[in-house]
Amino acid sequence: YAAKHEDAKLKSEAWYIVAVEPGAKIYKGITAGTTPDDLRAALETNTDEAVVPLLGSFEVTPGECHYLPSGTCHALGGGILVAEVQTPSDTTFRVYDWGRTGRELHVDAAIECSTFGPADSDRFEPGTTTRGPGGSVSTALVRCEHFGIDRHEAPAGFEDSAGGGSAGPVAWMVLAGEVELTGGGETVACAA
Numbered sequence: 001y002a003a004k005h006e007d008a009k010l011k012s013e014a015w016y017i018v019a020v021e022p023g024a025k026i027y028k029g030i031t032a033g034t035t036p037d038d039l040r041a042a043l044e045t046n047t048d049e050a051v052v053p054l055l056g057s058f059e060v061t062p063g064e065c066h067y068l069p070s071g072t073c074h075a076l077g078g079g080i081l082v083a084e085v086q087t088p089s090d091t092t093f094r095v096y097d098w099g100r101t102g103r104e105l106h107v108d109a110a111i112e113c114s115t116f117g118p119a120d121s122d123r124f125e126p127g128t129t130t131r132g133p134g135g136s137v138s139t140a141l142v143r144c145e146h147f148g149i150d151r152h153e154a155p156a157g158f159e160d161s162a163g164g165g166s167a168g169p170v171a172w173m174v175l176a177g178e179v180e181l182t183g184g185g186e187t188v189a190c191a192a
Contacts, residue, residue, distance in 0.1 A: 001113045002091075008109075009089035010070035014142045014149055017064045018175065021079030028066060028074040029056035029119030036111045043095055043107050051096045056119050065141040065149060071115040083173050087146040134158045 002008045015026065030039065034054045042050040055073065060066075060080065068074045073095065076082065093110035097103055127140030136154040154160075156177075172181060178191035 001109070008091045009087070011087050011089035011091050012070045012144055012146050013068045013074075013084055013086040014147070015066045015068070015076070015082040015084055016141065016149060016173075017060045017062050017066070017080065018083055019062055019081040020060055023059060024079040025057045025059050025077040026066060026074070026080065027052070027055040027057050027077065028068060028072055030054055030073050030114065030116050031056060032118055034116060036114075036116065039095075039111060039114075039116075040107065043105075046096070048098070063151075065151075067142045067144065068119075069115075069144070071113055072119055073110070073114050074119075085142070085147050085149055085171075133160065136160065 002010050017026075031054050039054055042054055045051070055075070057077075058066075070087075075096075075098070093106035093113060094103060095105060095107055095110040097105065127143065129137060129139045131137055132154075134155065134157075136152065136158055138153075139151045140148065141151055142149040172179070172190065174190045174192050176192050178189065181188050181190060
């Protein structure tokens, strides 16, 4: 699709689940056996009762990470706070807007681009864990051709240099405790 439409760019994303209310769900993937015609008919009905059963739904807990490769139909349910990492793309094909009005839907393009079938995994599967100096632990959460996400845990008083070997920008998010980051002669304190 992107090769045929100059203005469209692929967009792979990942959600790191930061906080949730009880019973909160994400939606990712399209249920097995659903055809493009089935999805289109449900979208024309434009109700939760018609659309939601066609989407994979998963209750989530803090600490999970969900990778959403380009083409994965997905939505965040209410009561969820995520840290989202994505490829630099403004391409979004909205197929359903959960009762909201006033935003454009892109049903034809979305159906053409969507991967039909369940998402790759319904649960967080941590990758390689590496033990570092001073009791630190790093776990690879997502590795794709566009970005990577790691979870780092370190005991109080830990010092190290990090991010220097990256080929691109590095962002840190403090989920528990506090850290001081030093770079370019400046120190910034960050706390959860």
